[in-house]
Amino acid sequence: MPSVALAKDGAADPQESDFYKITTFETPKETALEVGSIDLLPDGKLIMGTRRGEIWIVSGAGSSDASNVSYQLFASGLHEVLGIAYNPKDKNIYATTRYEITRLKDVDGDGRADVFDNVNDSWGVSGDYHEYAIGSRFDQAGDLWVTLCLTGSFNSNAEFRGWALRIKPDGTMVPTCSGIRSPAGIGFDAAGEAYYCDNQGPWHGSCTLQHLVPGSFQGHPGGNIWYDKAPNMGPRPIDPIPAAFQNGRKRGDKTPHVDPGRMVTERERIKQLLPPAVYLVHGKIGNSASAIICDLSSGKFGPFSKQLFVADQSHSNLSRVFLETINGIKQGVVFPFRSGFKSGLIGGRMDEEGRVFTGGSDRGWGARGGKPFCFEKCEWTGQTPFEVHEMRAQADGFELTFTQPVDPAAAGDLKSYSMREFTYAYREEYGGSEIDEILPKITAAKVAADGKSVHLTISPLTKGHIHELHLDGVRSAEKLPLLHTVGYYTLNEIPAK
Template identity: 30%
Template sequence: MTSLFLKLGVIGILATQTLYAVKFNDCYRIEDIKLPAGAPPEVGAIDIASDGTLFIVLRRGDVFRAKPTRDPAAFDWQLFASGFDNGCGLDIVSPTKIRITQMAEMTEAEDSDGDGSADRFTRFAHGWGLSGNYHETNALTRDGKGGYFIAVGTASFSGPTFKHTLGTFSDAGRRGRNYSAVKWKGWVLHSDAHGKITPWASGFRMANGIYQDPRGELWAGDNQGDWKAITPLYHVEKGKFYGHPNSLVWDPAFTKSKDPLAYYRSRLDEYNRDRTPPAVEMPHMEINRSAGEPMEIPIGSHFAGQMILPDNNGERVTRLMLEEIEGVWQGACTHLIDGRGLRSGNHRARFTADGKQLFLGQTVRGWGIPAEGLQRVTFLGPVPFDIDRIRITRDGFKVSFTHPIPDSLKDAQVWKLSSCTYQPKWTYGSEPENHREHAVRIASSDEKSLTLKVDGLASGRVFRIHFPKCDSPDGSPLQNNLAFYTVNRIPITKPD
């Protein structure tokens, strides 16, 4: 089997060097990693140590580790630690020391006597409450200075709170669909290197994954639902409010009302002024139903520097093409992989140090069909024929591709652009509004790209960019022919 993969890899590499068609299977290999026998493979979080050891936290409480092997069924899993409540954030400090965000606190587990399993469990950071609701899981990312950003999930109205809560209880915070009955639910917190926490940003419903990129920009997704029109990706900045009102009961600077849910429900215009919109909005049916952990594609793979966003509720991983326009982040989304043997439940992502492999941790529990486990995506080398980038111009979009494009794409008639707006509110998701079709002209084109002049380009809208499936002149089939660009800002450039 291994040798077959090797041969395929060699053929794939040859394919980039010749004019043979490059198909999906030449570019990506998706494997199921066999997990420890007998353990329900509900993967809460994953991380890779500096020596390449992969650690996984299972939601019932065990932490396993193994050195990845070429054979996906041959990982030699060892139990490193146990006793965590729904650990959904994991940082490997060293091969013998890990930190986990569990429900009530962030815990450091260390193997202090070198026998292979943790024997010291030290509270690292705490200070958020726990109401007794099942939905209140937490995720983490390193801050680059020895500390962390921690995304604290809200509770769901499908579950109760306990009579006695960890931390102060708020009646107003408890109201509504997804709620913030105790402190910092729906917030991103900062923890310094000593575990001291500071509230950082509010308005999240369930940021199931948070990520600081190599340049220090902080990103978090969220889940379509109440006050989340479709699936958003946020560029997270200190002090900003990202739209889910309940978290504001814990914000001393929010003095407009003691009941932010009721206040904004009847004041959507003011709500829109007060909130920071997503950098990217992802239509939940077409692109991503529930955002997992964002992760930048590292050097070593095609699309390096772009970002992936696992779909916790679809057999797919989203690819995000972000750009900063006059200080405001925005960009396009399409699929990195849609189907092709990928499971659903994708929510944690780690690339190997060489950038050529991506591990995806998966879990769906509590409702629905279990979609869980660990999968490995190997970037085999050849580059698929795909959308490479979509950039905004002052009057349209520049769409570039990874391979030469056929002449058929250079006909403006084949480009179908439409746009709409989304108003997050108390409903579970929001329907698109203010739909518009946009006439398109091809302003210019070259071997691999086109510049589209779009009639009626406007900010505050999500543009659907659709064109026919086609092959590159080398015969490579196009992987994606649908993308969405969220226009927060149109670049101001001098007229030509």
Template identity: 40%
Template sequence: MITLLLMTHMMTLSGPLATVEGAVDSTIPKAAREADYYQAVNIPVPSGIVLEVGGLAVGPGPGEVYASTRRGDIWKIEDAYGQSPRFTLFSDGLQEPLGLLWKDDWLHCVQRGELSRLRDEDGDGRADVLETLCDDWTISGNYHEYAFGPRIDKDGNFWLTLNRPFGDEPFGKMDWRGWAMRIGDDGKMVPMAGGLRSPAGLEIAPWGDVFYTDNQGEWCGTNKLCHIEEGDYFGHTWGVESAKLPGSRMEYPGKTPDGLTYVEAKKKIPDLKLPAIWFPYNKMGKSAAGMLWDTTGGDFGPFQDQLFVADQHHASVMRVDLEQVDGVWQGAAMRFREGLSCGALRLAWGDENVMLVGQTSRGWGSVGKKSEGLEYLRWTGEMPCEVLTCRSTRDGYKITFTLPMDRSTLEDVSSYRIENYTYKLHSP
């Protein structure tokens, strides 16, 4: 990693083909100062509702938001941006739905053991139809067998990611844990890529590519953002034996080397996919989660076409500037908004292009003061002074800013502090 302190800006420079990945360090921005540009507004939740947000989707009506909870509920929220939002229980009894998506008048969710869709057909405000679209993967009952998604690619296929289990496995080891799955209209599951650890974020880019975020731990040196293509192996060894099963699009990688840098490991495993972005551990969060591309056309500030990434532990949102070089994705990451009320897990664009942030903390830990909740970020119209882009060149980096900068300051080498470090592919 390369850490660079430049005035008051924090960024992370990262490249999968480089022998040294990149990062930039600075003092943590104060939430009060960030609030001058991006206000955090709490959506009040009625007493008795535990809104531990696992999934978030904007409904078809104005001011309408749907939030699924880790306890198995889906809440319909009307007048979500008003003083007194109205909450209606749309569905309950689901198994920890950690993602929501609207498609063709159906609300889709991924539960631990299936991809489902729901609809209110009689107009009473509650779902009265629930259909299973796919349940081709199995669960053992392990507490950490989360499933994330769904998202829809440019061809209309659903995507989801399956978490690896932790701790004891009293009911045996299940196949396909730590995999990314594609599900077609026929409901059949296609295992597209393996070696994932705790892939809490999944998103389809506006141009159609698939990306996911993973959480730090064994075989994953720090949180990362990865581009998924058919056959990719991301380095975690837990579910690689499933590559030997029928249907796998990933070849069995063989023995994964322990203790090498990722660049060295890739020389031994050609199909090992290196991240597009490393998020320096603790400097930029501890639990990378949901993502959101800026498609607001400037209504949310100067970051059009860039990617926002939630961090559950740090109760924050980060920003990513991606670039593609010779077909490979790399980029820079910057802090964006800290000081939220709770762990940020899900992001969505709301009415008037505010950023909805679904939050939860129970059991996972967060620096936020609350245990769960729902907020939105609104741009005040004031232009923040930030690093806008950072792109690699043959002899360094080209940095642009959101505002004009003092030339003499930028040319003064004392304005910069740089350090470098890296992460290893290792099982602690």
């Protein structure tokens, strides 16, 4: 793969746009196209659901000429289509709305839905504006997944709010995971494992990428009242300890300096509690994580095959996630990837040609992009950025691999690196700052013979902490700086020696 050599002889450092191009499409004048969900149709078309309850078929978005895009309204009058899925078996469209999954059929072939079938509406809705329902595309078993936001982000006043559900091909509902707060995206990795993004709030110090393992508790106890309606899930988890009960204190005690809990210690008490796979560090990676996109393009989107890309509504950006499994638990690292989208990203999907289609809205929260809504495409230019490709946990530090060979002198210099470790309190109050900071020592940086990897020896490694690694001094063999010089690794488990 070719690389870009722009930083020699005083030239400007490489920029994100050198490697990944964003195309902004004109959208239909008759609507505000607040994209909430996207899926692929045959013949290169897209199907998009919107926050305003419309479904649009899009043609020509894959063309190199943005003026070729065209839109056809397929359906309207639905309630927040935050999940859309095409089923190749029956050739119908399935929409996840706030209150149900709907199967839409175009019987007469005129491009408009004629039949709206209720597939499942077994969850509750109260009218509270927080009660979003985020739907997936079909998984490998033919199921649709739905993650349900709590009522007011604290409670579950409507049935199964705060849960992940699976809807089987016959329409039956299977309660699958509890402990969800405010989901805004759901997707699958290359192996078909399900994940969702939760947002900062009560019991969540930051946005997170979470692994949806059936039977797991994802951390927020507000929806656990529905365990008696989910016998397949087993016993209800014990509740995490509220801050007012920490250290033997009683609720109502106004003595200051209450020390709230930590996810790593509560995991020892609550057997069903599954920690976030990756903390999407608040204010640095984003503030409102949304769509999850897996690169299954076999290299057509660059060197990050099978990695995940996470959109953010607030920061109008995409971040990149590399995951691994240690002691049966998912964990990994998040890097900045591409900023500069025009509005807050909500829906996203990659096609087989490695084109990422995405869009969203700034309504309700605001977004860095500055536009009220958008529909855009992100494509690889064919130039390979110098980046950390993978960051893997080791018993004594981390193994880094790069997209290009490194300069051995720079990559082997301890001064090229720095690290800090921190975590968030696991508490019932909203959000929280970075706490328990540790400044470990990096004692060795061993460059592999092929120049593509570096082993960092670090002490201490801290279970449950985010390990923030800066690589400001690392250079490629062509003397280029890294395009992104920071990564945040969530160390749920430390590998055995």
